[in-house]
């Protein structure tokens with residue numbers, strides 16, 4: 038999923054690392070996304086777990102706008 042959070046663009050996988058919930062249907066608040074299935078919360082900036090039940094971070098991507106297009110790159 039790709040979204041604008043304040044002045045930046047952030048990108049995370051949209052399948053929750055806990056049990057596959059649809060993160061793109063989750064709620065966004067305070068720079069985090071909360072999974073609608075069991076409530077795991079991940080930081081938008083890097084996919085780290087704020088609280089579980091998920092124990093693994095959500096894969097995240099570096100994102101930028103270049104000539105009107107959004108470009109993503111996997112974090113190394």
Ligand code: FES
Pocket residue numbers: 053054055056057058059072073074075076077090091
């Ligand atoms: S599937 Fe997302 S918290 Fe369980």
